[in-house]
Amino acid sequence: MRVTVIGAGAVGCYVGGLLGIAGHDVTLLGRPAHMHPIAARGLILDLPEGEKNSPVKAVTDAASLTPADLVLVCVKSADTENAGRELAPALGTDTVILSLQNGVDNAERLSIVTGRPVVPAVVYVGVDMAAPGRVGYHGGGRLLIGSSPQSDVIATALTQAGIPTTVSATVQQALWAKLTINCAYNALSAVAQIPYASMMSVNGAKEVIEQVVSECQTVAHACNVTLPANMLQQVLDVAVLMPDQKSSTAQDLFRGRPTEIDFLNGYVVQKGRELNIPTPTNLALQTMVKLSEKTRCVARG
Template sequence: MRIGVAGAGAVGSYFGSMLEQAGYPVTFLARGAHLAAMQKHGLVIDGDSADVYSTKTFTDDIEDLAASDLILFSVKSNDTARMAEQLLPILQDDALILTMQNGVDNEEILEATFGRDRLLSAATYVQAFLEAPGKVRQRGRVKLLIGELDSTASSACEEVIETFQAAGVDAVHSGQILKRKWDKLLWNVTFNPLAAASGAKVGQILDDPSLRKTAAAISSEVINVAVAAGIAVEPEPTTSKIFSNAVYARNHQTSMLQDRLQGKRMEVESMCGFIVRKAEELGLEVPTLQSIYSTLSFMNQQIESG
């Protein structure tokens, strides 16, 4: 299986490197200083259990992904539509698309572009960040939940899961992948935007009474939206799980905070805006999340204006 990584940031670089180490041909699509460093020195994964080195194909030419049998779609949600439109005309008709992105709205965009029968989705549980150009640090557990959006892709989905397992990745099938991604979104929305706005790591949010109270308010608001949207969520057990799981990520610097510190646009719309708009559609109030959303949206404008 030939694999293309569309968006070789921390997550794409980590999983692409694992697959390359297992003997699969992998092409990494990247840009900027990260690409330049990889082309010159290779890619280094400072892993929790071992270091991984990749030295093969790093490119900024999307045509180099044309022969891929599987695309690890791992760009930021801000770039989903643009990347999908660029990939569509060059990929083989039977190439599989696996979105490894945050949020629950990317699937709809990708389905509109590629169709439902070759689209797979993954809930990714990995603490990885770009420590320096060409170097990714990974700590803690790694797990992938992968599922098909259409039953016709079930056998293809199983093959992809086996491919990750062969690379030593804990990958399992989920028959309710969108529900599981909602579960992950609930955790992300509770901590990710607040971390970006405050500059705090997850453990600092847990330990600071005011920040923890704000996180709890966000969590409650978002769970209410999920329930009203028909997602099978039980509020009290879900809240307990969100905060108990956060203990294992105490030292984690969330992806949105990483982007802010690196001067990059944050995934504000996919992470916050989607929930805010869904709440409005359902006639619900989300005042705490709305405040964070407004703050981060303004920060994004400042980043974009330079």
């Protein structure tokens, strides 16, 4: 299978790297800082069973892409529309587009730009770019993807590559559940720059998370999405399952990059306003991250 990864950061390199090891023809499109080392010596994955090298291709210019069987879109939510336009060279007649992004509406936004169906996916893996062209693994690893005529074939290929993948007709509920987890952890981990287990040891953190989950549940219900009855416990379990993981928002802040906070806590705040539902805790966390972004921007300037 020919696979193109658009926005090959930690998640895209992890999934694309395992597909490459499994023998698929994988091309990563991403930042020069990571793509140049990968083009020179392959992509390195630090996995529980040890270091592995994936023989993927790596490019920095979308114009060099060729039609693929599967396109994995892994860009930040703010870049969704640009990515939709950029991936045009990778689209063949039967190309399947899979969105592996945070947030709940990226597949819809991509579909509008590309004029094609886009399969939404939920990613349950803790990874980071430990060094240029090197992926660090911290836990999880499975995917949930939406239904489509090609989803079963894609799920089989991903599963055989070591990425357990399930096809679900209720992926929207799962996207909201993942959004709730991100809203609970991302901002707190980012502002403190600490991993989940350390974050949870701070007095008051659990109470803040409980309030975030409650607000997300209320807004989701108003959007005709029912979150699991044990949503709070699922959220709390993340710190146990991935104790050493820092959120993607923490990684973005650390590297001085724009975060996705407006599409995480900010999305809940936006929908709450539209539906006249107060979301003060999500608003506070969104604002904290925006202030941190501004402070780091001033410091760099």
